[in-house]
Amino acid sequence: MVAKLFWQDPYRTSLDTRIAAVEGDVVRLEETIFYAFSGGQESDAGTIGGRKVLEARKHEGDILYTLEPGHDLRAGDAVTVEIDGARRRKLMRLHLAAEIILELAYQNLPGIQKIGAHIAEDKARIDFEWPENISQLFPMMQEKAGALIAADHPIVSAYSDEANQRRYWEIAGFAKVPCGGTHLKRTGEIGALALKRVNIGKGKERIEIR
DSSP states (O other), rough: EEEEEETOOOOOEEEEEEEEEEETEEEEEEEEOOOBBBBOOOOEEEEEEEEEEEEEETTTTEEEEEEEOOOOOOOTOOOEEEEEEHHHHHHHHHHHHHHHHHHHHHHHHHHOOEEEEEESOOOEEEEEEEESOGGGGGGHHHHHHHHHHTOOOOOOOOOOOETTTTTEEEEOOOOTEESSSOOOOOGSSOOOOOOOEOOOOEEEEEEOOO
């Protein structure tokens, strides 16, 4: 199982490591800072040994990286892993912003169900099963999320079950949430939020976050 160093230091953008295994265009690493798509959060962008990563995907506790054909890497090779730090930072900001908005929905709309989510570097979205116009909550969400951001609370991100690779994030006094994504250290890093409501079908509501 690869050592996932993006949980120890989500701000790190370069790592010297070794190739653990190769199967065609797919490689595995001994340790990694390169996050793979999970929980709606998009994968990082970057390179392994100077070769562009075309896809990063989770597989049985490991991460498989697809490189361009003809990469010529072999198991045991020393490589440098580099990720796009600006993209990672945008993903982390929007990820935490979306998690806060989701928690505010749960706390204020009993019975609401999340049915989808996606975190990209330009915006995040959360889809809900809900029969009413969810934008009625936007003034409250903006106020409470804004207060959390302005207070610049520390964010704890740690294992709840290390053997099974289960993690959580927590803002004291607000929420403790199971999540295996990458997280900021403080709420103040999120910055200003803008919310938009999108109707995606009968009984379904979408909140877009920028």
